[in-house]
């Protein structure tokens with residue numbers, strides 16, 4: 009075998025992958041280069057074992073209370089996943105049934121989100137909410153450009169108005185597509201975007217307002233109806249007709265089942281489009297998202313491309329070309345398998361666990377809740393003021409990690425950036441039993457930290473957490 013060229017690695021990792029000696033088989037004494045394509049072949053069993061063993065060292069998804077993304081599906085879903093792993097979503101001609109199922113799925117979502125006429129709504133699957141948000145933002149931008157051009161007004165300074173607590177995908181959208189991001193800061197009085205002082209942010213160059221159903225930092229819902237009412241008032245005084253895109257990455261698959269009377273969706277005429285992550289509370293493995301527009305008019309025709317489909321053509325609007333079709337089939341499987349009642353029951357269980365944990369944690373002397381799990385089954389807390397405390401939330405995250413629990417600590421966005429919070433996302437599979445075990449560990453570690461007589465060293469502390 010050609011010896012790998014020596015190359016400095018940041019971690020000083022050895023340049024060769026040594027095989028796991030537990031599995032003795034001819035050929036396993038080999039070493040493979042870590043960062044170069046090996047010259048020769050390996051037996052499939054050997055290559056499999058290396059990949060399997062390495063992946064095994066990733067964290068335990070069950071104890072990961074940080075992620076929103078699905079980490080469990082049943083055996084039938086696993087079977088479908090393996091059977092359909094070769095399907096390419098873009099090949100509508102080769103996989104017409106998968107294309108048909110994609111359409112059924114977003115039509116079900118359009119109906120679930122009260123599109124006035126689901127038959128004339130338009131939607132698509134995506135790789136996740138980030139891609140769906142890009143598409144929603146692009147449609148807003150193009151509609152605004154068309155209206156401005158028709159009025160013979162300049163189109164060079166578009167802006168998008170949103171909370172400072174938006175998920176990073178919206179910062180990306182504005183950066184990648186040259187749109188000015190106008191952040192409305194969150195504050196103690198206005199912890200979410202609620203329409204307050206919106207008139208100071210919206211002007212003739214505003215392509216839209218993003219409302220978040222399930223803010224990533226805390227799980228809270230932004231009151232979309234109040235934001236719409238504020239925009240109605242702005243229209244009455246200025247004539248500006250500004251549409252809303254709802255980022256329902258998690259909440260759009262929760263609210264229809266747990267808060268059916270909450271009006272946040274296409275029941276509000278101002279809501280032009282909605283995205284959700286199939287792989288969050290849609291309960292599918294990663295990567296699946298959905299974007300749906302109220303009517304075909306809300307998605308400008310010149311953004312839509314036509315691909316060949318059974319001799320005819322099929323409209324598509326996506327950033328990616330090839331991507332897996334299996335996730336769409338998994339979503340359809342779950343829609344059939346669970347139905348509305350099933351989704352309600354699954355999410356009710358998660359919410360019961362979330363509100364139980366929030367109650368217990370909120371009742372501890374050291375903590376104050378920032379949210380209580382009654383929106384999406386997610387809640388966050390901060391430290392209560394107490395002089396002389398020798399630790400802060402990063403220390404508690406570290407202690408919990410020693411027991412296997414992944415609980416992120418991070419600062420809130422502007423203007424609350426000096427507030428550190430900790431958050432738990434309750435997902436399908438985080439049972440009451442596990443919640444009890446977590447609570448016991450939390451109490452033990454808080455007891456340990458409170459018994460300290462000198463401050464924890466903070467030098468090595470750094471937050472690598474991303475929403």
Ligand SMILES: *Cc1c(COP(=O)(O)O)cnc(C)c1O
Nearest residue numbers: 136137138175177224255257285
């Ligand atoms: C997770 C999340 C996103 C990004 O979604 P992906 O599916 O991970 O791309 C966007 N917005 C909000 C509010 C989210 O919670």
